[in-house]
Amino acid sequence: MAICLKKFVLRFIDEGRGHLQTISEGAFLLSADEHTEAWIGEMFRAAHTLKGGARMLKLQSIADVTHHLEDVLSELRDKKLTPDRGLGNLIHESVEYLSGQLTQLFVSEGDNQLPPADAGLCERLARASRGEAVTLVVEGAGATEKTVLPTPAAAASLDSGIKQADFVRVKLNKLDGLIDILGEVLAGHDRLEQQIQNLSQLVPRLPGLSAEQLRQQIHDFSAQLRESVQLQHLQMFELYDVAARIRMLPLSTLFEPISLQVSELASTLNKQVVCRFVGGEVEIDRQLIDRLSESLTHLLRNAVDHGIGETDERLALGKSTRGTITITTQQDGSGILLRIEDDGRGLNYEAISAKAVSKGLVPASMAGQLSEQECNELIFHPGFSTSKIVSELSGRGVGLDVVRKTVVTDLQGDLQVYSRAGVGTSFSLRLPVSLTMMRILQFEEQGHLLGLAAQYVVEVVECTAQGISDIAGRPAIILHNEFIPVVCAGTLLGIHERQGSSPTAGQRLIVVQNQFSKMALRVDKLLDERKMMIKPLPKHMQQQSLVSGMVQTPDNQLVSILQVPALMAMAQQSRQTTAPAPAVNVTPGAWHVLVVDDSLNTREIEKNVLEAHGYQVTLAEDGLSGLQKAKLTQFDAVLTDVEMPFMDGFTFTKSLRGEKNYQHTPIIIVTSRAKEEDRRRGIQVGADAYIAKGDFEQDSLIKTLKMLLC
Helix, strand or coil, rough: CCCCCCCHHHHHHHHHHHHHHHHHHHHHHHCCCCCHHHHHHHHHHHHEEEEEHHHHCCCCCHHHHHHHHHHHHHHHHHHCCCCCCCHHHHHHHHHHHHHHHHHHHHHHHCCCCCCCCHHHHHHHHHHHHCCCCCCCCCCCCCCCEEECCCCCHHHHHHHHHHHCCCCCCHHHHHHHHHHHHHHHHHHHHHHHHHHHHHHHHHHHHHHHCHHHHHHHHHHHHHHHHHHHHHHHHHHHHHHHHHHHHHHHECHHHHHHHHHHHHHHHHHHHCEEEEEECCCCCCEEEHHHHHHHHHHHHHHHHHHHHHCCCCCCHHHCCCCCEEEEEEEEEEEEEEEEEEEEEEEECCCEEEEEEEHHCCCCCCHHHHHCCCCCCHHHHHCCCCCCCCCCCCCCCCCCCCCCCHHHHHHHHCHHHHHHHEECCCCCEEEEEEEECCCCEEEEEEEEEEHHHHEEEEHEEEEEEEEEEHHEEECCEEEEEEEEEEEEEEEEEEEEHHHCCCCCCCCCCCEEEEEEEEEEEEEEEEEEEEEEEEEECECCCCHHHHHCEEEEEEEECCCCCCEEEEEEHHHHHHHHHHHHCCCCCCCCCCCCCCCCEEECCCCCCHHHHHHHHHHHHHCCCECCCCCCHHHHHHHHCCCEEEECCCCCCCCCCHHHHHHHHCHHCCCCCCCEEEEEEHHHHHHHHHHHHCCCEEEEEEHCCHHHHHHHHHHHHH
């Protein structure tokens, strides 16, 4: 059955407006010579996405111009072109043309019959991308050049040039619920007015009341007022919830255009791909749906082009010639879980590692030693691509960095990747249902009120100063089978300690997590956790990454909501700056140790300890991955945790001992399981030493390792 494209045009116009505004603002900066590499990257991604959407909807004139514009921006991003006023003017001219095309689309009510692309504009863009001088448009013989100087006002005009689809269909039962709760709120307001009237009638009688009668009257009035205020408080939150549900849309509204995109992309690549959807009835805020569509487009393009292999490759793996992409949505606590899975080839970790080395992201000595999680992180690096051919869909290094920024930074969510060679790849997105009301954990540091979005908070703990150990040159705690670094919030944020203040005996730690990494944030005082209305930042503050918004306390104080991903990046950068890891010159005779642990923090800490003493280290995130690496490389010693997914440490140790070349290799189990029966089992399966993390001391680990290797 043919799919009508008209109903998708309005959404394309909405998204196109935002992309053109990004490009226009960047063109202004280019003309004023105030550009940054980040801005050029944003402009490039905007043009790339706009081109892809236009091609899906058969809007050839828009696709042609954005394709040439993307080429120019690609050369600028790769520093093959030098930004100047002429290029800025040419880019802005392109934006004006594309804005006019979108306006024509809107006026024609989605009719796709646009005139052919402006050949002159396309030719000038093509010449500019080749490094030729930019020729500006002139008006008549002897006329001066037509100078197009974009301004902030011109960029803002994009907002009014195209009407936004600012309406949603609302079910009658939702409106009925809204009216019902409004009635209850009005009734509560009437009760408060009546109580004020009762108070005014009481005032003239006060001189004739005894002290006991006066106390009773005040007590009764206070109890009634407290009950009314509490009831109104509940009603106001219920009113917000009902009103917010009106703006909710099922994710199925995204699924039909997604299916169309998958079909079109697969056809372009001569592949057979089917898209399956589960849980499309789950509803989220319409604003989230709009901002999520671009990320889903990038993930699907990636799945079709990179994930689903060629027909002969699939047949060799015993798979059907038709690839499958499954999009599953489900409720996940107070948010939703969105998973995009393909049954393709899986990530090529060897190619990712090699590309990372060639781009200078990791040293050559790390080639082949990166863990799967580390490789998973690398694919989100801007400009990272393992494709050897630059085409319309691949090789430009755009897409996944946009997804990471949108999901983690803009939408306050979480993004994880799982992949198995020959099986497929899965991207899991955890998102809040709404961005306007969230649970916030508030704390105080050096007199400053701060907050964290609750979805990043793992738990809150309090420990003594003795409970914080010095491991690999930095403070850390041992919590639930993993080492977690401890960072002082005030030091990290540059808030200096007040004179006369002194640390108390108890250490209040907020354990936060982003992706696979955790950090314990030491704070002065914990306040509370509650559902709060998020106020957006002023426009002049929206470019900074540390604060995502503000909330207001009942006594009208403003609380800054800190971005956990930005905090953790600051902490990592601070560690590298203040206490850089000692340089390690690995010689051919150095002992090579395999460290197996599902905790990223624990792996990194143990790696730092070992490298500080001259060992060469390879990491694995679970027993199965560790066993595979051990079969490919002969290690001199192995450190392993017990509690891990896919294959635990006991099974891993036993399996490793079954390998002929590992029957006498030292194996040390490092785990939080300190019971005697666990120790005995570790020795029974073949471990040479068993170290409990609660008793962990890096010197004893090194001594044990040296003793076993000698």
